[in-house]
Amino acid sequence: MFGQFARCFSGDRPYPCPAAIPSVRLRGLGKQKGPINLENVCRIHRAAWVVASLLAWAACAWAEGPPQTIAVLPFEIHDTSGEVGSPTRHDAMLAALTRLVGEKIEASGLYRVVPQPRVDSAVASVNSGTFLRSCNGCEIDIARRAGADAVLIGWFWKVSTLIGSLHIEIKDVASGRTVYARVFDFRGDNEKAWQRAAEYMVGTLSNARRGAASPSQGQ
Structure with missing residues (x-):
């Protein structure tokens, strides 16, 4: 029956909806009097199919629409070692890490990354030398000046040569709301260790952005 209804929705209708079918017994309703008008049933199903199709189209359009732009602010370090x-x-x-994170995010398709020279210029125009991670909202002004929809603030906390953590926060520029924030523990104060932590972060961000289960935190 479903196949026949599906055919009713198409233009060619190779299996035309019959005007009526014999009386049938439906549980709880007893004997139906007179024939069921399948054409009316087809109309109802056709309307439901159109609504479902529109909802599916809207969901796909949101998922497949152009990604937002993001400004990746220069990474900083908090060294208490x-x-x-x-x-x-x-x-x-x-x-090097700032460039790497921008490249990885761009390659993932999560965001369109604002060119770093434009971000650096906006930082120089807005920030007076305070840490970007604690500049009382200057990150939003920087992102606006750079023409971004979102802004990523990242910094390393170095506890010792072996122990460190990568701190990431992404904010929506229009609302100022934090849309993503995580801390990733890792080991090693060298370029390779930092790169691994950054690559892991982008992978986790990708999972979170797409609604999938995130990998467990930490390295």
Whole structure:
């Protein structure tokens, strides 16, 4: 019967809906008097199918629409290890990490990443030298100036040479609301360890963004 109804929805209707079928017994209703008008049933099913199709189309359009733009702010480090060294020794690693995260997010299709020079220019225009992770909302102003729909704030907390954590927060620019925030523990104060943590973060973000189950936290 379902196949016949489905055929009713098509233009060619190779199996035309008959005007009536013999009386049938429906549980709880007893003997039906007179024939069932299958044409009316077809109309009802056709209307339901149209509504379902529109809902499915809307869901697909949302899922497959153009991704939002995101500004990846320059990554920072919070070093409480007490280790001796140049205060700028992590600068090159942080710059490389910022580029890597932008590239991975762009490749994943989660967002369209704002070119880093535009973000850096917006940072220079808005921020007066305070940490981006605690600048009292300047990240939103930076993202607006860069023309982004969302903004990613990322920083490393170095506890020691072996122990560290990657902190990530993504905010919606229009509302200022945090839409994603996680902390990823990892080991190693070197470029390879940082890259692995960043790649894991993007994978977890991808799962969360697509509504799938996230991998367990940590490295």
